[in-house]
Amino acid sequence: MEGIHLRTTRTLGTATVAALVLAGLAAAPAAAAPEASGAKHGGGAHALDLTLLATTDLHGRVANWDYFSNAPYTDRAGDTVGLAGVASVVDAVRDEVGDDHLLVVDNGDAIQGTPLSYYYAVQEPVQETGATHPMAAAFDAIGYDAQVLGNHEFNYGLDLLDAYEGDLGFPLLGANVIDVDSGEPAFDPYTLVRKKVKGQKPVTVGILGLTTPGSAIWDKANVEGELEFRDMVETAEEWVPKVRAAGADVVVVLSHSGTGASSYDESIAAPENASDAIAREVPGIDVMVVGHTHLDKPSQVVVNEETGDEVLLTQPYRWGSTVSRVDLDLEKVRGQWDVVDAEASAIRTKGFAPSQEILDLVADQHATTVAYVNQVVAQSTEALPATASRYEDTPIIDFIQQVQTETVAAGIAGTAADGLPVLSIAAPFSRTAIFPQGDVSVRDIAGLYIYDNTLQAVQMTGAQVKDYLEYSAKYYAQVPAGGTFDPEAHTGAGNTPDYNLDIISGLEYEIDLSQPVGARIEKLTLADGTSLADDQQVVVAVNNYRRSGGGGFPHIASAPVVYDEQKEIRQLLIDWAQERGVIDPADFSDESWWLTIDGVRIG
Known part of the structure; x- marks a missing residue:
């Protein structure tokens, strides 16, 4: 079962950028220019530009609100959090480059981490009430193209995850998450997004999703006998060629995994943090979005050992504090689009007023959660x-x-x-x-x-x-x-x-x-x-x-x-x-x- 989606990304009208948030939240700063911290690789003339925006590890955050302190979120760096801020970044970039040139992706760990996500998984579980999950509602309204499973997606059991997936208007990916009974991927391994640029041949972006195998350990009670989590490198070796063969001009890997050592004994499960290994060992990848480790690393280049090509890795900061922006330059090579240059930078959401559209969308659920925790x-x-x-x-x-x-x-x-x-x-x-x-x-x-x-x-x-x-x-x-x-x-x-x-x-x-x-x-x-x-x-x-x-x-x-x-x-x-x-x-x-x-x- 390959289970791919081939579609043209929908156009989402620009949301009204407002200075106010839900009742009780402070106003955010006015919009500011993105903070660039990336590095270029590659080079050459180009004929088409694409921009990829990525988030990771939102962990149940829509509004810039700290439910534990009952006040707007704050930290020493002055960062803000939540999808409402992310929405304003996406709107600004969409206005800048045009929807035909833009893709928006999330790298997992979306539905656990705040009292808001807890309340609608446990106190009023959406899988029982039929209500739309607040995170799914916000992601959809922003206009995401794809999301990969994070390990925390399994925390509340497979029924809740199934309900959340059903609420999304875009694919939830997981090529290395295997249904035990069938031996096939339990989620879509990848999706194809076709961008139609006026006067140009359409460009197809293949987005492959991989998640850390640690879920087999951490959520054993929820997944044992149901799901198997395979090695990420081996899975990428299997699926990247399939994504290319399906027509992808550009291959983006959403990797809910960091770089470095595992937090568990690797004799129990495959390596936890394999993103750099994937980039080094698997040819054919243009960009990888990294996550899971909650680091602010907008740009890293890894050289593929087989081809010598540079692979750009970008890790947005957790909770929506930053949005990674990856600008891709493409040119035609023998009639096909090829990436000749890529640059990554971090856009800090603290420079953008939160989207009132997103805040209004979850206002009732936010208010219910505030009442519960107080x-x-x-x-x-x-x-x-x-x-x-x-x-x-x-x-x-x-x-x-x-x-x-x-x-x-x-x-x-x-x-x-x-x-x-x-x-x-x-x-x-x-x-x-x-x-x-x-x-x-x-x-x-x-x-x-x-x-x-x-x-x-x-x-x-x-x-x-x-x-x-x-x-x-x-x-x-x-x-x-x-x-x-x-x-x-x-x-x-x-x-x-x-x-x-x-x-x-x-x-x-x-x-x-x-x-x-x-x-x-x-x-x-x-x-x-x-x-x-x-x-x-x-x-x-x-x-x-x-x-x-x-x-x-x-x-x-x-x-x-x-x-x-x-x-x-x-x-x-x-x-x-x-x-x-x-x-x-x-x-x-x-x-x-x-x-x-x-x-x-x-x-």
Whole structure:
């Protein structure tokens, strides 16, 4: 099944660019010139220009709104986010070059990441209500030509993904996503877009979609037995010639994959980040759109090892903060169009007022989401910040641990694992999360637990738990004996993100920063004060991402699962707080781990 689409891109009238957004949002700056940061490759005379605009990793963002802070989104760089800003960029470029010269594509991870996308997947799931998914509505109105599946498209299950695909007015691609039963691609591998330029022979652009195979690990519960994720390089080798044979003058690969190492053991699945390998090893590609890694890399050139041709890679910045612009110069070679020059640049959306058309399109869904996240669920007896959670035991992380521990302990009652010590793993996802004293809302809890993970539990040995903690402790830089710990200088060593600092409750332990990685965990005891023996069997509560191998932590992916009721951790936290009505650290706070330098505790 090749399942291609051959069509002429529709013309979308320019949306009115407005300075105002949804009620409560601040006005955006007036339109500004694009910020160019690309590099040319190739050269030669040309007879036809095409412009490709690309986004990636929108993660549920339409408006420039932070649902966790209940305010317009802001960051230190002053960037804005969301498809409303992207729409104004697309409109401006469409006015500049003409619709006959323009293609617009998205590189995946569209339907997970904000309370808006969560609400319409879980609280009022569109696959049940029949409502149009807000992201699909916005993409359609902007006039996208194609999108590739991201790994987060599988987070809410295949029924939701099917409904989302049905709402799109353009192909959702995934050449390496294979239906287990048929052995054929479960989604369109590619699409052909024909641009008819007055006075010229039509030019056909083939767009091939590939996604990271990591979904087989991270969303195993949703895809196992249904979908297989094949190696991206091998799939590109199969399909790029087919795209050319189908009539493509230009080949664009949408690669929801970055460059560099995998975050998991590659013996479990094919490499996670294969974009540069595809460009090097597969001939016949003109442009690749890169994503998944949330980097701002508008222009990179990779030389194909077989042909010596340069392949232009462009990665837009996540959440719609930038739109990649790729300008292609084509000339006829033996009667066929050929790309002779390509240049990529980044257009920052902060220079454009958001499209009122797009904001109006999702206004009701946005308002419903705002009302949902601002529901008060409990009262906190004191302010509980997460600021220091990456270097000291804090009550707000202990809150997560308590809920996970209680849930798993109840879930394994009466099973073979009943009676084993129950440990819990949590990580400091956000440095800015806080439960304020007084009213605690859904958004306060969602701001603490920002991912849509579900709770699982596995059985491990004491020796495996110690290995796990040693691996986690690589987050810290080494501090010499007698030295002083600096949270800014000595955390995140080796670019390890905060979410890969796993903290384990149900134990007491120290992390000696004067020791090298792999020999830092000391005084490891169970909660009752007894040493954790190497052969001690324990149950460990953990989120599905980590249990599936995300982050490459040892032992966890191969450990036997003893609990998996597909309960979302964030909702468990909300339910726990709502049932009690009070969040009191006296009910869960338990200082149980410490950083030390040569055996002397810090702080």
